[in-house]
Structure formats: structure tokens, C-alpha cells
Amino acid sequence: MEESAPGAGLELLASPYLFAVAKIADPSEIDWSVPGTFVSSTRGELSVVCQEKALPASARPVSYGWKMIRVAGKMPFDAVGVMSLLSGALAREGIPLLAFSSYDTDFLFVKTSSYSRALEALEKAGCRVRR
Numbered sequence: 001m002e003e004s005a006p007g008a009g010l011e012l013l014a015s016p017y018l019f020a021v022a023k024i025a026d027p028s029e030i031d032w033s034v035p036g037t038f039v040s041s042t043r044g045e046l047s048v049v050c051q052e053k054a055l056p057a058s059a060r061p062v063s064y065g066w067k068m069i070r071v072a073g074k075m076p077f078d079a080v081g082v083m084s085l086l087s088g089a090l091a092r093e094g095i096p097l098l099a100f101s102s103y104d105t106d107f108l109f110v111k112t113s114s115y116s117r118a119l120e121a122l123e124k125a126g127c128r129v130r131r
Helices: 082-092 112-124
Strands: 011-023 038-042 045-051 062-071 098-101 106-111 128-130
16 A cells, blocks of 8 residues: 655645735734734744735834745644644755744745745645645
């Protein structure tokens, strides 16, 4: 019996939008109407990942040129190894990533310069990528 690839059946959605990662000073500047906005708050930092067109004016410093890859559908909290599979596929190809999870699913961000290679690496790992 032939063994299937570890990512077999995992569907990924490739976003066409450009994203930025930045520190921000004023959270009221976040445009929540733009899909794909993530915020992280720690004791000394307030960061946002959002579409470049929705970047708050107070954003400094900024890293531009990120693309998003989303796990399609809802993932149960007891799913094991999904992020390991995805990050491992990219690590084997030397592709850095930024990862976020929401209540429903997982998201990967990779620089546009590595985006095509990232999608190929994920397909090689057995994932189906919808572009």
C-alpha cells in the first residue's frame, strides 16, 4: 500500500494581496474592515499585520512585501502537527515565515521574493494550494 504525503488533504488558500508587518503607536488607526488584519500586544509592543493598503499612519518600523497563505476551512483545536507540517516544508527550502492562528484556522506569511517557492514547497509536502 502506498503511503500518502503528510499534507494530503490539507487545502491552502493563497492570497493575492500584499501585507505589511509593523509596530504601531495608536490602535485606533487599525482599519478592521480590511480582511486579514492581525494584532499582537505585549508589554512593550503593539504590532499589526495587515494589507499594505490599510497600514496605520503611525506604523514604524515597517516590513513590506509579505504574502498570506491560509489553511482553508475551520481547524479543530485538537488538530496535531499542522503548523509543524507547514513550517517544516518551508524550513526544508530555507524559506522564513511569520505564523498566526485565529480561532478557526492558521495563517502563514512569507516574503514575496519567496512566495512561489513557498507554494511549491507546500505542494511538494502534499498540500493542495488554491491560487
